[in-house]
Amino acid sequence: MGLLDKEFSDGNIVIARVDDLMNWARLSSIWQLGFGLACCAIEMMATSASHYDFDRFGVIPRNTPRQADAIIISGTVTLKMATRIKRLYEQMPDPKYIISMGSCANCGGPYWEHGYHVLKGIDRVIPVDVYVPGCPPRPEALLEGLLKLQEKIRNESLRKKIA
Amino acid sequence: MKNPEEIFELLKNEFGDTILGLDKDTPTESIILVDSMNINKIGAFLRNNNDLKFDSLMVLSGVDDTNGTKVKDEDGTDMISGGTLSVYYHLHSTNLKHKITLKVSTPRENPQVESTYNVWRTSDWHEREAYDMFGIIFLNHPDLRRILMPYDWEAGYPLRKDYKNPEFYKGMKVPY
Numbered sequence: 001m002g003l004l005d006k007e008f009s010d011g012n013i014v015i016a017r018v019d020d021l022m023n024w025a026r027l028s029s030i031w032q033l034g035f036g037l038a039c040c041a042i043e044m045m046a047t048s049a050s051h052y053d054f055d056r057f058g059v060i061p062r063n064t065p066r067q068a069d070a071i072i073i074s075g076t077v078t079l080k081m082a083t084r085i086k087r088l089y090e091q092m093p094d095p096k097y098i099i100s101m102g103s104c105a106n107c108g109g110p111y112w113e114h115g116y117h118v119l120k121g122i123d124r125v126i127p128v129d130v131y132v133p134g135c136p137p138r139p140e141a142l143l144e145g146l147l148k149l150q151e152k153i154r155n156e157s158l159r160k161k162i163a
Numbered sequence: 164m165k166n167p168e169e170i171f172e173l174l175k176n177e178f179g180d181t182i183l184g185l186d187k188d189t190p191t192e193s194i195i196l197v198d199s200m201n202i203n204k205i206g207a208f209l210r211n212n213n214d215l216k217f218d219s220l221m222v223l224s225g226v227d228d229t230n231g232t233k234v235k236d237e238d239g240t241d242m243i244s245g246g247t248l249s250v251y252y253h254l255h256s257t258n259l260k261h262k263i264t265l266k267v268s269t270p271r272e273n274p275q276v277e278s279t280y281n282v283w284r285t286s287d288w289h290e291r292e293a294y295d296m297f298g299i300i301f302l303n304h305p306d307l308r309r310i311l312m313p314y315d316w317e318a319g320y321p322l323r324k325d326y327k328n329p330e331f332y333k334g335m336k337v338p339y
Contacts, residue, residue, distance in 0.1 A: 079332050080313045112339045116321045116328045120339045
């Protein structure tokens with residue numbers, strides 16, 4: 001469902017639905033909040049670096065929540081950090097997306113029983129769009145998570161955000 | 164370079180009864196037991212004496228000795244009553260290349276230890292951690308507040324053996 005299949009032959013006009021155009025713009029430049037927590041953040045940085053090159057999907061780190069589209073929760077979320085993450089999330093403008101990266105952010109990971117200080121899943125605080133399993137996930141897995149998120153954005157409509 | 168017996172003798176001559184004993188039966192450095200209210204004076208002596216020169220506090224750690232009696236709480240869970248909490252000081256002399264470990268014990272119900280902040284600055288955060296995890300009060304510490312747990316954590320001291328985690332913290336469910 002590319003946009004260019006409705007291109008006119010002289011090459012200067014493309015016809016598209018507003019929904020498709022908006023979704024295409026959004027999913028092609030997901031600016032992620034520059035934010036890392038634990039060992040998953042190392043994998044996230046590796047994904048951003050030249051070998052895996054997050055930027056080819058339009059993902060760049062933006063160091064302010066007010067201009068970020070997505071936040072990747074990359075690591076163990078302590079109860080102390082959870083209050084800060086909630087505040088960062090609230091400062092982001094709509095539409096905003098959350099990728100929960102790795103076992104710790106998904107469900108507490110290895111801290112599920114004796115982690116007196118760990119939040120057992122970031123979805124207890126903010127709504128998650130894509131869960132990426134792994135401990136930590138390889139860069140390929142994070143890229144797959146991003147492609148899932150793009151798929152999700154592609155099916156949204158202006159009238160209603162389809163969850 | 165001095166061996167533990169020599170260090171113990173030096174301390175015994177200087178401080179007498181506040182040096183409680185020497186434990187040589189350890190897999191690592193020998194441990195000298197000292198009085199918790201004089202640890203800062205003993206530390207200053209260890210640092211300043213020309214035969215000792217313990218200029219580096221490598222680590223300070225709190226320990227729950229779990230040597231009290233187990234009693235049932237009103238809600239039926241185990242509590243520890245009596246016994247002691249301990250603080251270990253691992254010292255190293257970068258100049259004379261010798262090491263020693265100091266240990267102080269303090270009652271669990273009112274755990275108070277003199278701060279060694281004025282001897283080794285390392286103590287600052289390490290004592291805050293021991294306070295955060297075990298509730299040991301370091302007297303004369305300049306800034307004794309929690310360092311790892313949230314400042315408003317009210318559920319107690321997590322590394323005590325009878326610690327119970329709360330159900331909720333600021334509306335977030337804590338157990339799995």
